Every structure is written in C-alpha cells, then in structure tokens.
Amino acid sequence: MSAFDITGIRQDFPILGRSVRGRPLTYLDNAATSQKPSVVIKALERYYSEQNANVHRGVHLLSEEATTAYEAARASVAKFLGLKEARGCIFVRGATEGINLVAECWGRANLKAGDEILLTQLEHHANIVPWQVIAERTGAKVIVTPVTPRGEVDLVAFKGLLSARTKLVAFAHVSNALGTVNPAAEMTRLAQAAGALVLIDGCQSAAHFKVDVPALGCDFYAFSGHKTFGPTGIGVLWGRPELLDAMPPYQFGGDMIRKVDFAGTTFREAPERFEAGTPDISGAIALGVALEYVMPIQTAAHAHEQRLLAAATERLKAIKGLTIVGEATEKVAVISFNIVGGHPHDIGTLLDADGIAIRTGHHCCMPLMKHYGLSGTARASFAFYNTLEEVDRLADSLEKARKMMA
Ligand code: PMP
Numbered sequence: 001m002s003a004f005d006i007t008g009i010r011q012d013f014p015i016l017g018r019s020v021r022g023r024p025l026t027y028l029d030n031a032a033t034s035q036k037p038s039v040v041i042k043a044l045e046r047y048y049s050e051q052n053a054n055v056h057r058g059v060h061l062l063s064e065e066a067t068t069a070y071e072a073a074r075a076s077v078a079k080f081l082g083l084k085e086a087r088g089c090i091f092v093r094g095a096t097e098g099i100n101l102v103a104e105c106w107g108r109a110n111l112k113a114g115d116e117i118l119l120t121q122l123e124h125h126a127n128i129v130p131w132q133v134i135a136e137r138t139g140a141k142v143i144v145t146p147v148t149p150r151g152e153v154d155l156v157a158f159k160g161l162l163s164a165r166t167k168l169v170a171f172a173h174v175s176n177a178l179g180t181v182n183p184a185a186e187m188t189r190l191a192q193a194a195g196a197l198v199l200i201d202g203c204q205s206a207a208h209f210k211v212d213v214p215a216l217g218c219d220f221y222a223f224s225g226h227k228t229f230g231p232t233g234i235g236v237l238w239g240r241p242e243l244l245d246a247m248p249p250y251q252f253g254g255d256m257i258r259k260v261d262f263a264g265t266t267f268r269e270a271p272e273r274f275e276a277g278t279p280d281i282s283g284a285i286a287l288g289v290a291l292e293y294v295m296p297i298q299t300a301a302h303a304h305e306q307r308l309l310a311a312a313t314e315r316l317k318a319i320k321g322l323t324i325v326g327e328a329t330e331k332v333a334v335i336s337f338n339i340v341g342g343h344p345h346d347i348g349t350l351l352d353a354d355g356i357a358i359r360t361g362h363h364c365c366m367p368l369m370k371h372y373g374l375s376g377t378a379r380a381s382f383a384f385y386n387t388l389e390e391v392d393r394l395a396d397s398l399e400k401a402r403k404m405m406a
Helices: 006-011 038-051 061-080 095-110 129-138 155-161 184-193 241-246 281-317 344-352 366-371 388-405
Strands: 089-092 116-120 141-145 166-172 197-201 220-224 235-239 257-259 322-325 334-339 359-361 377-381
Touching: 038 061, 038 281, 061 089, 061 281, 089 095, 095 129, 095 166, 095 197, 095 220, 095 235, 116 129, 116 155, 129 141, 141 155, 155 184, 166 184, 184 197, 235 241, 281 322, 281 334, 281 388, 334 388, 344 359, 344 377, 344 388
Parallel strands: 116 141, 116 166, 166 197, 197 220
Antiparallel strands: 089 235, 220 235, 322 334, 334 377, 359 377
C-alpha cells in the first residue's frame, strides 16, 4: 500500500462509485459540501439503531452511552483543532451559526458607537452579514481590508486599518471562492497587538490541512461539519472559555441553565451555556467519527491535493480563453475560473452532462465578485479522494465546452 492509498480511500466513500448521466461521477464541488465516508454513515445508523437517547439527562444506560459518545465527539473536535481542553468547543449547526453566535452574544454586549469590526474583501456572506447587522444595532462600523489582484489579503492595508477602534477582526482562514490561504497567524498577531479579538472562519480550511488553533492564537474559530466529511446540520464554534463564559447566552432552555427560579435564572458555563435544548446528538457523534477518520491522513491528503491543484492549474491554463481568478501563492485545491464567451452557469451545465459536478455563481461572495468586476465564476474544488484522472476529465470536458460555447 502506498503512503496515500487513493484506491482504498475512494472505496471508503460509497457515493464516489455512482454514475451521473451515464458517466462516472466526478465530484469537484467539495467547497460546497464534502462527501461522507462509510464510517460516518454507519455512525449515524448505529446511533439510531443502538444508542438513541437524550444526553446529559438520564440515569439509564442508553442515556449514559449517548452522553459519553456525544462528549467523546467534543474531545475529537478539540484534538482536531489542536486543543488540550474541549470546553471551548460548542456544537452549533455550522459555521454560519457559529459566527452569528459570536456576533450576537459577544457583539451585542461589547460593541458600541465608534467601534470598528475589520473584515476582508474575500469573506463569505456568512462572515459579512452578521457583522453588518450587529454593527447597525450597536452603532459600530464595518471596515473592509482590500485584496490584491492575485486574491490575497493586502497585508499593508490590513495593518493600516487596525487601530484602537478595532474591536474585532473576522476573516476566512481560506477563501471559498478563490482557495487563497490567508496568513491567519500573522493577521491574528497584528489584530491582537492592536487590542482586537479575532474570529477565524475555518469553513474551508478544516477539510484541507491540519488546523492548530493554539498556534493561530485566535479567540474564536468556526467550521462546518458537512464540509469536513461529517453530516449536515452540525458544526463547531470554538472560543476561549473565559470569553465564552463572559458572553450572555442567546438561546435559553434546557441544559444551559444552572438554576431556574421565577425569581431569576442562572446559566452554566461553556459549552452548555450555548447549547440550549436537545442538540444534534447523532450529528455530533458522526462529526467526531469524520474527524477521527481524517486526522491520521491529513498530511498525506494535503500533499495529494496540492498535486491535484498543480496538475489542474497547469491543464486549465492551457485552455484557450480560460482565466483563473485568484492566483495566491498559497492555495488549497480550489480553482475559480471563467472562459471567454461562456457564462459560468453554461460551463457548469455542460460539465454536468459529463458527470462533473462543479459550482458556478458568486459563491456567496458578492463583494469579492464585485471587486473583480465579475457576476460569478465557475469553481472546481477538490478533496483528497479526487484523482489526477478526474483532473484530466475536467480539463477535457472544459476544452469540449469551450469549443461548444465559441
Ligand atoms: N464561510 C465560508 C468560507 C464558507 O465557504 C461557508 C460555506 N460555503 C460558510 C462560511 C458557511 O458555512 P455553512 O453554510 O456550512 O454554515
């Protein structure tokens, strides 16, 4: 077996064996959502066939087992993020909910008129709109760091925009639209030196390389399970426990309370503080299984993906009239592109006829598209289970599409 057994890995993902429109599925829409290995699918089934019970409540065996599995999943999340302690890991629906939680709970309590929230031009709408809304409510202001033509955050501008007014800096670890890997540790250090807290949107990083939260030094980190080979409906917000404990909760109910009395109610600390009600137990357990699946292969998977990125970049660049949007020095295996004379949507439709799934449109990054003067792009995004053969299939199909659109 080679260091990275791609054949064995592909067999772990049942969906990769299906055909689409009479062709083998070539799934290159991993930035939208990743596929799930059998261990994750089986974990969901096993939970409902053998363990289903509510957590943290029962004295009976099933409830104990479900609670143990749920908390073991939290421990897996902590390990995945390089953390010694799991307490700051809150199960949420996904990155969107994690970012909204911080905007609502931290923002509402800590922002005021004159404060600034610094973002970047390449953020996903999920890391723009919650800040816009909380800024409107508190009188704070959203400031935007520009990106360079290559699709990298302009670090000189970033430094220049930081000031004593900056209370929070939020940015994507990796751009979903371009694949740019931001210098997250450096940006964090600069922001904190200016006195700001830092939230990193890790939605697109967690699936591609080892994330080490302590090394990044950030204050909050959010990612979605479904982009990290786990189920939909589950994700993680990590926050520094002392920050979380000082934040007022935003959903109230079972499990998050310490004591309820009509005279007044007290709340628990993190993580329960932000997990009101029955959580997505099966989703959390299956996410834990997904992360345990990924962790041992992360280094080899990243190297494999970088080979796919290099091969795909070379082949796509050779296609007449094709322009790659975003050519950062450090990228994950995501390629955004346009072809002269073809709308991204047409490219996507023509590729679909060959069984190739890509994403087209603004990728929930309208401000970034505006910066490039584009309405959208076509985007091929790879995962470690993709192959060099699929890179060839993509390039061949694009060549065919180009001719049809010409
Ligand atoms: N941030 C980034 C960078 C993303 O790519 C996405 C999903 N496309 C999100 C946030 C939101 O993730 P979710 O929809 O899973 O909450």
